[in-house]
Amino acid sequence: xxxxxxxxxxxxxxxxxxxxxxxxxxxxxxxxxxxxxxxxxxxxxxxxxxxxxxxxxxxxxxxxxxxxxxxxxxxxxxxxxxxxxxxxxxxxxxxxxxxxxxxxxxxxxxxxxxxxxxxxxxxxxxxxxxxxxxxxxxxxxxxxxxxxxxxxxxxxxxxxxxxxxxxxxxxxxxxxxxxxxxxxxxxxxxxxxxxxxxxxxxxxxxxxxxxxxxxxxxxxxxxxxxxxxxxxxxxxxxxxxxxxxxxxxxxxxxxxxxxxxxxxxxxxxxxxxxxxxxxxxxxxxxxx
Numbered sequence: 001x002x003x004x005x006x007x008x009x010x011x012x013x014x015x016x017x018x019x020x021x022x023x024x025x026x027x028x029x030x031x032x033x034x035x036x037x038x039x040x041x042x043x044x045x046x047x048x049x050x051x052x053x054x055x056x057x058x059x060x061x062x063x064x065x066x067x068x069x070x071x072x073x074x075x076x077x078x079x080x081x082x083x084x085x086x087x088x089x090x091x092x093x094x095x096x097x098x099x100x101x102x103x104x105x106x107x108x109x110x111x112x113x114x115x116x117x118x119x120x121x122x123x124x125x126x127x128x129x130x131x132x133x134x135x136x137x138x139x140x141x142x143x144x145x146x147x148x149x150x151x152x153x154x155x156x157x158x159x160x161x162x163x164x165x166x167x168x169x170x171x172x173x174x175x176x177x178x179x180x181x182x183x184x185x186x187x188x189x190x191x192x193x194x195x196x197x198x199x200x201x202x203x204x205x206x207x208x209x210x211x212x213x214x215x216x217x218x219x220x221x222x223x224x225x226x227x228x229x230x231x232x233x234x235x236x237x238x239x240x241x242x243x244x245x246x247x248x249x250x251x252x253x254x255x256x257x258x259x260x261x262x263x264x265x266x267x268x269x270x271x272x273x274x275x276x277x278x279x280x281x282x283x284x285x286x287x288x
Contacts, residue, residue: 001032005251007227009237016130017229019052019079026227027254028057029086034064034259039267041066044118046110048072048101048159049128051080053228054176057255058125058262059083059094065263068093070114072128072159074100076229093118101128101155102147104162111162121166123266126156126198127176131191131234145190152194156201169215172266175202179224179281195222199277206275217274219265224281226253248283 008023019026045062049055050071056079059069069087071094073080080096087094095117099106114121129152134140156175163173180188181195199220206218225231225244231252232240244252261278264270279286 001030003027003251003254004227006245007241007243007252009241010232011235011237011240012229012233015132015233016049016074016076017052017231017233018076019056019229020082022227022229022232026053027256028259029060030256034061034256036064038066039269040123040263043067043122043266044070044114044120045123045125045266046070046072046114046121046159046163047125047127048155050125051076051083053230054223054226054255054258055125055127056083057259058127060086060090061259061263062123062266063087063090063092063094065267066092067123068118070095070097070110070118072097072099072101072110074098074128079229100151101159102150104158107155107158107162110159111166115166120168121163122171124159124163124167124171124173125176125262126159126173128155129176129191129194129230131188131230133187133234134189135187137189140190148190149194152191153197153201156198160205167216171216172270173205173216173218174262174265175218175220177202177220177222177277179222179279179284179286181222182286183284202277203275210274217265217270219270219273219275220277221258221261221265222277222279222281222286223258224253224279224284226255226258226280228255244282247281251282253280253282
């Protein structure tokens with residue numbers, strides 16, 4: 001499949017952005033990548049940020065493998081409804097829950113609603129995030145810093161802590177971190193900090209759960225530049241048009257190219273893998 005190597009200039013004022021406004025639309029499904037199967041048959045997966053971008057691709061891939069999906073999103077209702085329609089048409093159940101994962105009570109309510117509707121939780125994907133570009137640390141406001149940490153780091157922690165009341169042996173937690181957690185980014189300082197925190201959280205929790213013999217695995221995926229709504233809503237039009245062009249592969253990745261890693265980590269194929277990070281970044285060598 002041929003993937004775009006550049007994009008038309010564009011910018012969105014709404015953050016974290018709308019997928020339906022992007023040109024071209026991100027590629028979230030393709031038969032080459034998403035073959036139907038049953039390796040997640042009857043599993044129940046909660047995916048934050050599942051309305052669009054990587055989250056949408058993961059939701060579609062999980063449904064293709066037999067899972068029922070709970071999509072948690074902020075306020076991107078049109079994107080969320082489109083993703084639900086796609087999953088409904090595949091014959092799997094999909095529940096939409098809108099709200100702010102930086103609110104601990106909201107995270108607790110997600111688990112209650114999921115248990116009420118499905119009776120269990122098998123997979124938690126902590127994927128939702130925000131990022132705000134700023135090259136000068138002196139200009140990062142307290143409000144921006146709080147928003148970035150409360151969404152990316154607090155949200156991941158709150159969702160995981162709430163899910164632990166319901167996850168059983170064989171369950172999987174998958175956290176979306178980023179290449180910037182390992183190499184940094186001069187214009188995404190606070191965002192990079194949160195993604196580094198998520199790597200440490202993944203490693204620490206995985207060790208605790210493994211030593212506790214819980215049978216619950218915790219892993220992470222670290223995407224590089226991927227064509228998602230975060231990009232046109234984070235960067236100016238010129239930077240957006242060149243997104244991913246500096247990778248060894250010379251292009252940005254597409255959400256569908258990330259989904260397989262999430263399927264693998266959620267499946268029994270990864271039963272002896274915990275505390276690890278899979279890097280999907282177009283060839284950037286990360287040795288840490």
